[in-house]
Amino acid sequence: MTQRVSLPPVFQAWFEARNWQPRAHQLEVLHAAAAGKNTLLIAPTGGGKTLAGFLPSLVDLAKGAGGQGIHTIYVSPLKALAVDIARNLEAPVAEMKLPVTIETRTGDTPASRRIRQRAKPPDILITTPEQIALLIADPHAAHLFGNLRFLILDELHSLVASKRGALLALGLARLSTLSPALVRIGLSATIAKPETLARWMVPQPGAAQIVIGKAGAAPEIIILRSLERVPWSGHSARYATAEIYEAIKQSRMALIFVNTRSQAEIIFQQLWNANEDALPIALHHGSLDVTQRRKVEAAMADAKLRAVVCTSTLDLGIDWGDVDLVVHVGAPKGSSRLLQRIGRANHRLDEPSKALLVPSNRFEVLECEAARMAASQGAQDADSMSVKKLDVLCQHILGTACAGPFQPDALYAEVVSAFAYNRLTRAEFDRAVDFVATGGYALKSYERYAKLKPHTDGTLRLAHPKLAQSYRMNMGTIIEAEMLKVRLISRRRGKPIGGFGGKVLGEVEEYFIEQLRPGDTFIFAGQILRFEGIDELSALVTRSTATEPAIPSYAGGWFPLSTHLAERVRAMLADPRQQTHLPEQVRDWLGLQRAKSILPRADEMLVETFPRGKNHYLVCYPFEGRLAHQTLGMLLTRRLERAGAQPMGFVANEYALAIWSLRDLSLLLEAGKLSLDPLFDEDMMGDDLDAWLQGSALMKRTFRSCAIIAGLIERRQPGKEKTGRQMTVSSDLIFDVLRTHQPDHLLLQAAWEDAAEGLIDARRLGLMLKRIKGHIRHKPLDQVSPLAVPVMLEIGREPIYGEGHDRILEDAAAELIAEAAGRA
Amino acid sequence: MIKLAGMALIPDLSGALYVPDYEALLVADLHFEKGSSFAARGIHLPPLDTRATLDALEAVIAARKPRKLIALGDSFHDTRAGERLDPADMARIRTLCDLCDMIWLTGNHDRELPTGVGGNIAAQLSLGPITLRHIPTAPDGTMEIAGHLHPVASITRHGRRVRARCFVGDETRLVMPAFGAFTGGLHVLDPAFAAIFPKAHFTAWMIGPRAVHAFPASALSP
Incomplete structure (x- = not known):
């Protein structure tokens, strides 16, 4: 800590005029960055993080470093945030009379301004990861970025988890080459392992210097102790409506976080019905029309609202208002998310944020309790990071070619210098290049249509300038599910009328x-x-x-429920001492389970079998989240079918999986005709998983995203606005053909890797199967157990899996026949 | 089984139609080389659709052993498809023409067929009282089997929707599903079908993985 750079007088005066003191972490970042060190600042919301990020850059610009091309780039994951950040930055710049120009550049920036920005770049550019990719794909990139001194990466913890993070990682690798003097400043919320993030943001080997900001006051988290009966299952939290409404009345402004959009809709509806005082309560989620959302945000900022029911759309971003209470309806699913959301309330570090957790069913009481304990201890979930995404690499290779010819050897060295790609093999890289050039098919029939052409100097060049245009129109990694506008039309005499027109609701x-x-x-x-x-x-x-x-x-x-919270919930179930501060009705429920069946040890998985109605049920409790349970359900039904147990279907929730069949499963297990250890053996992750995935809609959806990101399917063509619905060849058909004829194709590998951690959650399922090996506890019962009730209640409410297409067609056909017979 | 003009027609799971009276197998809209047709525009779809389509075609021929094979037009995605055709795939097509009496009806995508594919070429063909052609056009009262529209239908049960290729028809005509590996579908409730089935009195024979199921138009989901 020797030779500290002191804050220049003009900055000192600015702070003093406001009665502020620069915070210790702001100065530390300044010292490190001014010394040319890449720096990662970990600080909670409200810690003056954004200013800390800009300070080194402003100090340098104050010394007259500006006016020579882009000096500083600030990257945020939120497009909407760019304008707000620019405005917040312009105030101190004007007040200190600094010679600094600031501009924003996002997908919404008009083309004319973008062109001007290239000709006459601002000192500070506030932008998104996609724009970085677009700028480095520009033939003038070397010139544009030649004098870049600072790169500020905001909300880095959230960016690295997504494919946008992978795209940014590759962009950063490129910038190491283009901007040799660059200093990177990462800003992140508190996370489990800052060391990894510190490596992610700089060329490997190496790591940024970590600065830890002072932690805020520990949050006050209360779990609603309802006087009402907490339901067995469901997510509406209807029982707690009056109590939530009361909490809103007691506060200035409340943010009511929920997990899904439909939950947001339902809670909003319930509160609206209870709203006797006509309090201004609004709704905010990703499906609503953008103008509608902006209106809600503006009303919050103007303190015109008392409560907003929202989803993750309000997780990140600047403060919209003076929120003094965060209500979380439903379990928060992870302690990091809970901490992030709680941070939305009361942005003054010295005062604790207040939060009220409202479990929507009994299992969620356990989960809320686990989340409360974790959040009080500041314990974070394991960080997730998007690693070695092949589809994003393909996009980056094409982008690199758009900027100019490239040497494959040099590009490979650059790509693997990114932490997110440092395990990419040369063979994988070469396959990606081959894919970009000719589609990567074993059948070499597209050589004459190659997008990249080899040159005598060993470089690869873009075959046609049109390809750069198409790249610019199709790049990006955010693949929306195919969406339909919801349009409200009128009814007359019981019939809907009106084709066009009608208000778009979202x-x-x-x-x-x-x-x-x-x-x-x-x-x-x-x-x-x-x-x-x-x-x-x-x-x-x-x-x-x-x-x-x-x-x-x-x-x-x-x-899905985070692994970390799942562990805590399992531990809580196993240990009666941890159950003492649970509500009485929940303790009674667990006591009943102990009496009628078993409460498994933390390292065990309980399997119950029992008859009910015409069916026999097998219920297991892996606590690994619905996605992993659905995959497990698919695989177990296949195995039970082979074992002759005649499974008929299954239903999964966050905690458990229930399978039903026509044969007596307890009897089969007792007679040794069925055995749990081999049934749950890890080997199901091999052929069974593979066979199921061939026809899986989830896999096809994942493949579609990869195909779009990698550039196999174009979202937009010059001069034409195409939507998914009108896509000329469906990605499902491409998937089927590749599966059969070229199963080792790069895109299938990319899709499989995505699905393994995404929609089918195979990675987590694999870890679970390993964990429970030799620790399966079977309990045959005469009837449903208390613990099984929640998942059993999902039957009929959740889609039932395990019914093939044919079954649905056959059922529909049979109904028709019965109907015809009835009439005859 | 489907009946048209008193003639038995057997819909196959592959999307082909077998006519026992004539030992004829009908297929519509093969669209060979649709994948490669995109390549010139920089969209490198797998150049594998022709072989996938041929695999399916050879399988149904092996099972039904028809004397006649009739393709109802749009067999090739465009008039230059022949130039892009892999020699191995071309050889397989020629073998099919040797194996059965092959007739290619022309379609809007393939007014001309690649040279040397073998078989015979016609604009339309009669199979007893029924006319075979690419685009359904027959005036009321005459019988036809056509392709061109790539019909699909959907049905919803137990909260799940199944969309599948289908044969669609009434007392006077039958439209066959597209056979090609890269052919998409048009929903039978689309206005394009209203032109040939004005009162929406038709049956959709939906192709499931194990069987073909018939549904009246009123039972279908949009």
Whole structure:
């Protein structure tokens, strides 16, 4: 800590004029960065993090470093944030009369301004990861970035988990070459392992210097002790509506976080019905129309609202208002997310943020308790990081070629200098180059249509300038599910009328709409709607007078239970001492389970078998989240089928999986005709998983994203606006053909790797199977156990899996025959 | 089984239609080399659709052993498809033409067929009282089997929707599903079908993994 750079007088005066003191971590970042060290600042929300990031750059610019091309780039994951950050930065710059120009550049920036920015670049550019990729794909990139001194990476912890992070990682690798004097400053919320993030942001080997900001006051987290009965299952938290409403009345402004968009809709509806005082309560989630969302944000900033029901759309970003209470309805699924969300309340570090957790069912009481304990201890979930994404690499290779010819050897060395790609093999890199050039097919029929052409000097060059145009239109890693606009039309004499026109309420996933039949009701944008039909790009709906929606949910924005919290919940179940501060009704429930069945030890997995009605059930409790359980359900039903147990279907929730069959499973197990250890053996992750995935819709959805990101399928073509619905060859057909004829294709590998950690969560399932090996505890029962009740109640509410297409067609055909026979 | 003009027609799971009276196998919209047609525009779709389509075609021929094979047009995705055809795939197509009496009906995508594919070429063909052609056009009262529209239908049960290729028809005509590996589908409730089935009185024979199931139009989901 010798030779500290002191804050220049103009900055000192600015702080003093405001009665502020520069914080210790702000100065530490300044010292490290001024000394040319890459720096990672870990600090909670409200710690003056953004200013800390900009300080080294402003101090340098104050010395007259500006006016020579882009000096500083600030990257944020949120497009909407760019304008706010620029505004917040312009104030001190103006007040200190610093000779600094600031501009923003996002997807919304008009082309004319982008061109001007290239000709006459600002000192500070505030932008997004996608724009970095676009700028380095520019033929003038070397010139543009030649004098870049500082790169500020905000909300880095959230960026690195996604493919946008992978794209940024590759962009950073490129910048090491283009901007030799660059200093990187990473800003992150508190995370489990800052060391990894410190390596992620700099060329390997190496790590940024870590600066830890002072932690804020520990949050005050309360779990709602409802006087009402906490339900067995479900996510509506209807029982707690009055108590939530009371909490809103007691506070200035409350943020009510929920996990899914449908939950947001339901809670909003319930609060609205309870709103006797006509409090201004608003709704905010990703499916709502953007202008609608901006209105809500503006109203929050102006303190015109008392509560906002929201999803992860309000997890990140600047302060919109004076929030003094965060309510979390439903279990928070992870302690890091809970801490992040709690941080939205009360942005003064010295005062504790207040949060109220409202479990929506009994299992969630356990999960909320686990989350409360973890958050009070500041314990974070394991960080997730997007590593070695091949589809993003393909996109980057094409982008690199758009900037100019490249040497494959040099590009490979650059790419593996990124922590996120340092395990990429040369063979994988070469396959990616081959994919970009000719599609990467064993059959070499596209040589004459190659996008990259080898030159005598050993470089690869873009075959045609048009390809650069297409790259610019299609780059990016955010793949929206195919969405349909929801358009409200009117009804007359019981019939829907009007083709075009009608107010757009927002957008919803196509696969949700596809399962509806005309006349079905669902809840959206705070009202109950009746589905009438689909026209080209919209789902047509009318207002419904129904009081309960017929179709319960669309699962938009849903997170699985974190491994860390799952462990805590298992430990809590196993240890009666940890159950003492649970509500009485939950303790009674667990006591009953202990009496009627077993509460498993923390390292055990309980399997119960029992008859009910015409069926026999097998219920297991892995606590690994719904996605992993669904995959397990698929694989177990295959195995049970082979064992002759005649499984009929299954249903999964966050904690458990229930499979039912026509044969007596207890009897089969007792007679040794079925055995649990081999049934749950890890080897199911081999052929069984592979066979199931061939036809899996989840796999196809994952493949589609990879194919778009890698550039196999174009989202947009010059002069044409194409949507997913009109895509010329469906990605499903491409998937099928590749599966059969070239199973080792790069995109299949990319899709498989994504699915393993995403929609099918195979990685987690694999770890679970390893964990429970030799630790399966079987309990045959005469009837359903208390612990099994929640998952059993999901039957009929959640989609039932394990029914093939044929079964559905056969059932539908059989119904028709029965109907015809009845009439005859 | 489907009946048209008193003639028995057997829909195959592959999307082909077998006509026992004539020992004829009908397929529509093979779209050979659709994948490679995109390559020139920089979209490198797998150049594998022709062999995938041929695999399926050879399998159904091996199972049904028809004397006649009739392709109802759009067999090749464009008139230059022949130039892009892999020699091995070309050889397989020629073998099919040797194996059975092959007739290529022309379609809007392949007004001309690649040279040397073998078989015979016609604009339309009669199979007893039924006319075979690419685009469904027959005036009321005459019988036809056509392709061109790539029909698919969907049905919803137990909260799940199944979308599948289908044969669609009424008393006077039948439209066959597209057979090609890269052919998409058009929903039978799309206005394009209203032109040939004005009152939406039709049946959709949906192709499941194990069987073909018939549904009246009223039972389908949009």
